Amino acid sequence: MEVTAQVREIRVSPRKARLVIDAVRGKPLTEAMAILRFLPQKSAPVVLKLLKSAAANAEHNYDLDPSQMYIKRIYADDGPRYKRWQARARGRVGRKWHRTTHITVVLDEMQKGGFAEKDRHYRDQLHEDLEIRNLINQELARGGISRIEIQRAVNRVDVTIHTSKPGVVIGKQGANVERLRQLLEAKVGKKVHLNIQEVRKPELDAQLVAESIAEQITRRVSYRRAMKHAAAQAMRAGAKGVKIKVKGRLGGAEMKRAVTEMVGRVPLQTLRANIDYAQVHAPTTYGQIGVKVWIYHGDVLPEKRGAVPEAAEAVAVAD
Numbered sequence: 001m002e003v004t005a006q007v008r009e010i011r012v013s014p015r016k017a018r019l020v021i022d023a024v025r026g027k028p029l030t031e032a033m034a035i036l037r038f039l040p041q042k043s044a045p046v047v048l049k050l051l052k053s054a055a056a057n058a059e060h061n062y063d064l065d066p067s068q069m070y071i072k073r074i075y076a077d078d079g080p081r082y083k084r085w086q087a088r089a090r091g092r093v094g095r096k097w098h099r100t101t102h103i104t105v106v107l108d109e110m111q112k113g114g115f116a117e118k119d120r121h122y123r124d125q126l127h128e129d130l131e132i133r134n135l136i137n138q139e140l141a142r143g144g145i146s147r148i149e150i151q152r153a154v155n156r157v158d159v160t161i162h163t164s165k166p167g168v169v170i171g172k173q174g175a176n177v178e179r180l181r182q183l184l185e186a187k188v189g190k191k192v193h194l195n196i197q198e199v200r201k202p203e204l205d206a207q208l209v210a211e212s213i214a215e216q217i218t219r220r221v222s223y224r225r226a227m228k229h230a231a232a233q234a235m236r237a238g239a240k241g242v243k244i245k246v247k248g249r250l251g252g253a254e255m256k257r258a259v260t261e262m263v264g265r266v267p268l269q270t271l272r273a274n275i276d277y278a279q280v281h282a283p284t285t286y287g288q289i290g291v292k293v294w295i296y297h298g299d300v301l302p303e304k305r306g307a308v309p310e311a312a313e314a315v316a317v318a319d
Contacts, residue, residue, distance in 0.1 A: 001062060001064065001108070001109055002106050002107065002108050003057050003058040003061075003062060003064065003069070003106070003107045003108075004054070004057075004104065004105070004106050004107075005053045005054035005057055005104075005105050005107075006102065006104045006105070007049075007050045007053075007102070007103050008079065008102045009079045009080065009100040009101075009102065010043065010079075010100060010101050010102075010103065011098060011099075011100060012042060012046070012099075012100075012101050013099040013101065014076045014078050014079075016042070016043060017043045017047075017101045017103060018076050019041060020036070020041050020043045020047050021047060021074045021075070021076055021103065023035055023036075023039065024036060024047070024051075024071055024074065025073075026070065026071060026072075027070060028069070028070045028110065029054075029066055029067070029069045029070060029107060030066075032051060032071055033051055033052070036051070043101075043103075046103070047103060047105075050103060050105055051071075051105060054105050055069070058107055064109065066107075068109060069107045069108060069110065070107070070108060070110050071106075072107060072108040073104075074104065074106070075103075075104055076101050076102070076103050077101070077102045077103075077104070078100075078101065078102075079099070079100030079101050079102050080100055081098065081099055081100070082097070082098040082100065083096065083097050083098070084096055084098070104271070106271075125152070128188055129150050131188070132148070132150060132157070132159060132184060132187070132188065133148050133150075135180075135183060135184060135187055136148055136161065136180065139179075139180055139183065140161075140163075140168070140169055140176075140180070142165075142168065143161075143165050143168045143169045144163050144165040144208060144211075145161060145162070145163050146163060146164065146199050146202075146205045146207050146208055147162050147207065148160070148162070149162075155190055155191060156190060156191045156192070156193060157188060157191070157192050159193070159195070160195045160196075161194065161195070161196050161197070162197050162198075162199050163197070163198065163199060164198070164199045164202035164208055166196050169196055170196060177194055177196065180194065181194050201237050203230075203234050203237035203239075204234060204237050204238065204239055204295060204297070205276065205278075206276040206277055206278035206293040206294065206295045207276075207293075209230050209234060209278070209295065210278040210279065210280040210291045210292070210293040211278075211280050212226075212230060213226045213227060213230055213244065213246070213280075213282075213291050214280045214281065214282035214289070215282070217282040217284065217289050218282050218283060218284060223251070224261075227244045227246065227259070230242075230244060230293075231244055231261055231262075231263045232263070234263075234295055235263055235264060239295050239296060240264055240265065240296045240297060240298050241262070241263065241264030241265040241266040241267075241295075241296035242261075242262070242263045242266070242293075242294070242295055243260065243261070243262045243266040243293070243294040243296075244260070244261045244291070244292070244293050244294075245259070245261075245290075245291075245292045246259055246291050246292075247259075247289070247290045247292075248282075248284075248287055248288060248289035249284075249286045249287050249289070250289065252284075252285075252286045264296065266296045270299070272300050273296060273298075273299055273300075274296070274297040274299065274300045275294055275295065275296050276293075276294070276295045277292070277293065277294050277295075278292070278293050
């Protein structure tokens with residue numbers, strides 16, 4: 001569950017504010033507060049106060065534990081510029097500008113059992129997570145993988161694979177998933193529990209849509225046709241808006257360019273907007289083509305934040 005806080009028009013330039021927020025982005029809330037207390041920059045106390053406000057919002061408005069939250073997003077935007085006249089020598093006058101900044105922070109709960117809440121083993125578990133994800137994506141390149149969730153017990157790793165093609169992932173009589181489990185156990189040296197869950201509407205999953213467009217571009221399908229078809233499918237499936245952007249040497253042109261396809265509305269500046277985003281690269285004979293997809297599912301209202309989302313259908317479990 002995401003919790004947002006914002007401070008507006010602080011008398012610090014955006015460049016100096018970003019020097020501070022870059023030091024705490026992605027860190028647990030308690031660790032970020034400890035870092036800010038020792039930073040010498042002028043904006044550090046302001047950012048610290050903002051984090052305390054966000055923690056209070058999480059505790060009192062949503063009944064969450066601030067110690068189990070981390071900084072999911074934090075960014076600084078330009079605010080209005082104030083100007084005044086400053087006296088100079090010999091009766092002259094000069095103009096002086098004061099820049100201001102808006103800072104926004106978004107907190108989220110740390111994944112239970114994940115590496116983010118185990119600071120002592122952060123590095124080892126991070127590398128282990130990367131190896132697991134790379135191995136799964138390599139073995140199931142055509143399995144329609146949407147996302148991979150990794151949780152840990154004492155001597156066991158639970159891996160949940162969300163896919164639009166559960167039959168391809170499982171294989172005949174579970175052969176593929178059993179082979180994948182053995183490869184993962186050999187890689188991490190622990191017992192691995194695999195759970196395969198089906199994505200019921202792949203047209204509304206940004207990762208799957210981006211991979212589909214990238215695959216079509218690799219097969220020399222017209223990028224405009226692929227973009228329009230994907231956007232139309234997402235809108236028919238119930239999306240409120242879709243934005244697709246491809247960039248690179250489109251059609252083998254000598255100069256790279258960017259083309260955007262947008263249907264409906266995609267409010268990227270609205271904090272309560274529920275937007276799914278994904279970025280994929282399509283390898284071609286003339287270079288990499290970047291594909292970005294934004295899918296707008298509607299607004300997340302405060303009274304609906306605690307609602308339990310519809311559970312995905314579990315289709316197989318392999319021990």
